[in-house]
Amino acid sequence: MDWASLVGLLVGIVGVLFGQALEGGHIDSLIQPAAFVIVVIGTVGAVLLQSGTATFVRGAKMLQWVFVTPPDKSRGLAQQITLWSATARREGLLSLERYVESVKDPFTVKGLRLIVDGIDPYKIREILETDISTYERRERQAVKIWEAAGGYAPTIGILGAVLGLIQVMENLTDPSRLGGGIAVAFVATVYGVGLANMVFLPIANKLKTIVADEVRRREMLTDVFCSVANGDNARVIEERILAYR
Structure with missing residues (x-):
């Protein structure tokens, strides 16, 4: 947590x-339930229209990362990399196949399999960088639903304010109904601005940081896999790891 x-x-x-x-x-x-419905439902509709169902659902699932941060996969990774490097230099690249089954991270598994298959290091980098690019683009698109919500919410809050004022104008002859209309008008603006700046935009910025950290981890692994495939010294690989910290 x-x-x-x-x-x-x-x-x-x-x-x-x-x-x-x-x-x-x-x-x-x-x-004010009416103001809440206008702002929240209106914002969800606008974001869904912009992003599409798949991206919207993916972005919504990311919300859990804000309160339950994904486990740090880099912990213990240095020891694993040292073991991979030593094993590859001592027994050959094919010996790394024994570690594939014990690794749960799909990106790491892909890198190890490319090494075991004897793929050229430059080709390994090309394949993995394409994978990283695809991952980053997909994740950033999902994160953008929260940015979009932060942009739409204040405007829809103003829309709620206008609707409230319309209600006020329609009931000028009935003073007992003026208070509710004015309340909806102003509270809708509060909801729109408040949700945007206290919820949606902070969530978007935090998710961006989490995605950036994962991209950096994958970039480090790409360098490591290429170094292992090249047969680089363990010290060289260690320095590459330290450069990402």
Whole structure:
């Protein structure tokens, strides 16, 4: 669990509510189901229209990474790489096949199989870099749904405000209904701006960092696989690893 994300979200919400209380307002005045529906459902619809179903679902699944950060796959990787290098130099590249079954990461498995199959190091780099590029493009497209939500939410909040004002104008002769319309108008704007800047955009930026870390790990592995295929000294491989830290 990434407690910083959870605490940050709670601090932001409490800060807004506390500020509302300091100004003499009531928290109940910020609870407007109509405004919430307009902003949230409207934003989801706009993002879905922009991204498509597959990208939207992938981006939505990424939300768990914000609070439960993916395990750091680089831990212990240095020891594995040292073992691979020593084994390859001592017993030949085909000896690495014994490690393929024990590795769960698909990218690592792919790299080891390319080495075992005797593929030229330059071709290995080309194949793996294409794989990295595809992965990065797909993941960044998924992350963009949160950026898009951060862009659409304030505008849809304004739309909610306009709808609330329309309701007000339609009921000028009935003072008892004016308060609800005005509340929806202003609270919709609060929801739009608040969700964009306190939820959607921070989520997008954190997911970008997680994707960038994974891309860097894969780039490091690509360098390592090429070095192993070239038969480089273990010290050279170690220096390549250190360059990514």
